[in-house]
Amino acid sequence: MHPSALTAAAAFQTLQAHRAEAETWQMRQLFEQDPTRFTHMSIEAAGLFLDYSKNRLNSTTLKLLCALARERGVEAQRDAMFAGEKINSTEQRAVLHTALRAPRGQALHVDSQDIGGDVEAVLDRLRYFSDRVRAGRWLGHNGKPITDVVNIGIGGSDLGPEMVSRALRSFAHPRLSMHFVSNVDGHDLDAVLSKVNPDSTLFIIASKTFSTTETMMNAQSARDWFLRSANAADLPKHFVAVSTNVERVQAFGIDPENMFPFWDWVGGRYSIWSAIGLPVALSIGFKKFSEFLAGAHAMDTHFRSAPLEQNMPVLMALIG
Numbered sequence: 572m573h574p575s576a577l578t579a580a581a582a583f584q585t586l587q588a589h590r591a592e593a594e595t596w597q598m599r600q601l602f603e604q605d606p607t608r609f610t611h612m613s614i615e616a617a618g619l620f621l622d623y624s625k626n627r628l629n630s631t632t633l634k635l636l637c638a639l640a641r642e643r644g645v646e647a648q649r650d651a652m653f654a655g656e657k658i659n660s661t662e663q664r665a666v667l668h669t670a671l672r673a674p675r676g677q678a679l680h681v682d683s684q685d686i687g688g689d690v691e692a693v694l695d696r697l698r699y700f701s702d703r704v705r706a707g708r709w710l711g712h713n714g715k716p717i718t719d720v721v722n723i724g725i726g727g728s729d730l731g732p733e734m735v736s737r738a739l740r741s742f743a744h745p746r747l748s749m750h751f752v753s754n755v756d757g758h759d760l761d762a763v764l765s766k767v768n769p770d771s772t773l774f775i776i777a778s779k780t781f782s783t784t785e786t787m788m789n790a791q792s793a794r795d796w797f798l799r800s801a802n803a804a805d806l807p808k809h810f811v812a813v814s815t816n817v818e819r820v821q822a823f824g825i826d827p828e829n830m831f832p833f834w835d836w837v838g839g840r841y842s843i844w845s846a847i848g849l850p851v852a853l854s855i856g857f858k859k860f861s862e863f864l865a866g867a868h869a870m871d872t873h874f875r876s877a878p879l880e881q882n883m884p885v886l887m888a889l890i891g
Contacts, residue, residue, distance in 0.1 A: 727839030
């Protein structure tokens with residue numbers, strides 16, 4: 572949607588007029604005028620609690636914001652997203668990260684194809700692999716269990732996994748240390764490699780095309796470092812990929828069986844729910860990773876069904 576289409580909307584013009592009045596409000600006055608403000612300006616959903624009473628708005632503001640959302644078709648676009656329609660008009664793609672955390676057995680379609688089975692197959696592989704690493708059954712070339720995991724990626728292939736791994740570190744496996752490298756400046760990778768042993772380190776190379784410049788420069792440097800103390804035949808025991816490019820992955824020295832795919836209908840910023848979340852599954856275990864997915868699905872359900880006035884994600888977007 573072009574910005575001018577939004578600002579030309581009748582509901583937006585009404586909001587603009589309302590803004591002049593709202594700018595004169597003081598928070599203390601708003602609470603004095605409405606002692607129950609906290610009660611009706613807070614929401615609980617999917618285990619989360621949102622208090623938006625400390626924003627400069629009143630019931631009229633909320634009505635006008637929701638009117639703007641309805642006038643601009645937010646509800647219809649939301650429903651189109653869940654239906655697998657190509658709401659990413661720039662790239663003509665569906666936006667279905669919600670499918671990654673849907674319950675097993677739920678029919679999910681993109682271009683008339685049920686993608687549910689594909690999602691479940693990747694999750695099954697994540698579970699099998701993460702269980703083996705965490706149990707000490709995935710061994711390095713010298714027969715040692717993995718003690719360090721180094722995720723090499725950039726953007727959504729780095730930010731999401733690192734954020735969640737840090738946030739949930741109280742659930743982390745006591746034997747596994749997680750490291751994240753995204754900066755193409757060699758000092759970033761060198762700082763990590765100085766702390767780990769090549770005999771017990773697992774590298775995850777996260778790149779959909781396996782051609783992202785920054786990621787592949789770091790991946791090649793990590794490969795060179797590893798090969799100073801091991802042979803090329805040992806690479807499959809220490810390098811895995813999250814990618815869709817089998818040829819490039821295999822040429823790098825990674826066994827295609829150790830490549831975890833994801834899809835073009837997964838936007839980078841939402842890819843933590845896909846195989847990009849492998850570092851999280853390794854850190855906290857697949858059971859807890861499944862609970863993480865279930866929590867997101869609970870919020871998806873709320874977002875999909877709650878009226879705009881009581882819809883936590885919508886209100887956060889409108890107020891923010």
